[in-house]
Each structure stands twice: as structure tokens, then as C-alpha cells.
Amino acid sequence: MGYAILAFDGTDPSLRIAARERHMEVITRWAVDGRLALGVPLFDAAWQPVGSLMILNVPDETHVKEYIAEEPFAREGVWSRFEALPFTIATLPYTPLPQPGAPVSASRTHTISIGRDGTDPGAAERRAAARAAHLARVTPAAEAGLLALGGALTQGVRMVGSIAVTAHDSDAAAAAWWAEDPYITGDVWRDVTRYGTRMVGLPYAKLPGAA
Secondary structure (H helix, E strand, C coil), X not given: CEXXXXXXXXXXXXXHHHHHHHHHHHHHHHHHCCCEEEEEEEECCCCCEEEEEEEECCCCHHHHHHHHHHCHHHHCCCEEEEEEEEEEECCCCCCCCCCCCCCCCCCCCEEEEEEEXXXXXCHHHHHHHHHHHHXXXXXHHHHHCCEEEXXXXXXXXXXXXXXXXXXXXXXXXXXXXXXXXXXXXCCCEEEEEEEEECCCCCCCCCCCXXX
């Protein structure tokens, strides 16, 4: 159990630039102690920063509030809004995330796909029916480094969506790859939003299932 912080910037891009060093200090500390599983920026199609995705490996909302209280992007007005979504990282054979000193790309390297399940009475049954085939498809993708991280959005014990970070450098490439996934062909994800991103090396702990 953990949380995905999906945050969106306000209209003044200079605030992100001004707060970035302090932001990096905070998330580095959280990565060191294992409470930050992944932190990446969100970019739009024009490669402009529009927000952040922070995956917290914490047991309850108390720790989410602690993170927000420390996060300069939240305290200093970089983020105009954010939501904390209960999120469980899938246990898969991930390749290691970038560590400190890893080169940072000047362009987009990954795509974040946020898939929301249907809200109709048959949504849970469709997910359950497609889940085994979906896991069979994403497992080798994680092992090959194509899937950097993935998992389920939850409401209580029910899975209601997914977040996945894949090594696709465009929405079109990501959409084409996911088009063959059982969560698409099986009508599990009814609404999919995508953002560009790139990885920054941090002292991340191993993801669940990683070698």
C-alpha cells in the first residue's frame, strides 16, 4: 500500500525553477529512507512542465501529510492542486531505477499512462477477467526495462485504475503499445491520460520484485 501524488503546477513556471533545488533535497531524503519509490515531472506535448508524479511508499495518509508539509513544490505554490491516490506498486521484475549521478536526458524518455477503470457494475469483473493476461504481458516488459513502474489505483480493497511509467518517447508510441494490452482490449481502462516525463537519478530502494 502506498500513494500516488498527482500534482499540477500553477501558471507561473518561475516558481518551479526557484524551488527545484529544495525540492530535490526533500525527495532525495525521502528516497534514501525508502519512502519515495519514484518522483518524476509531468510534461505536456510541447515539453513544458505541468506537474509532478510522486509515488510514496508509505502506509497511511499521515505520512502523505508529512510529505506535503515538507515539499517545497506544495509549500511555495509551485503546485496549484494535487491529489493523493491510494496506489499499490505491482510486484514485477523491474530493472533498477536511475541512481545519483545518472545522466538526465534533455528530452522525453518515458510516458506516464493513467488508466481509469469504468464505474459501471461490470467494471470489477472485467478487470478480474483480464488481470492474469495483463500481468503476463507486463512482466517481461518490466524485466526488459520497458515498464519502469506500474501498479493499481485502489478504493478500499477494490482496484479502480492503474498508473504505468513506460520507456516510450511519445504519447503515440505508448498508446500503440498499450493498445494490445488486455486492459485495453478487455475494456478495463475506460479513460486514459498520458504525460511525458524523464528520469532523474535518486537513491531509490529496489521496487517490489526487482532483482
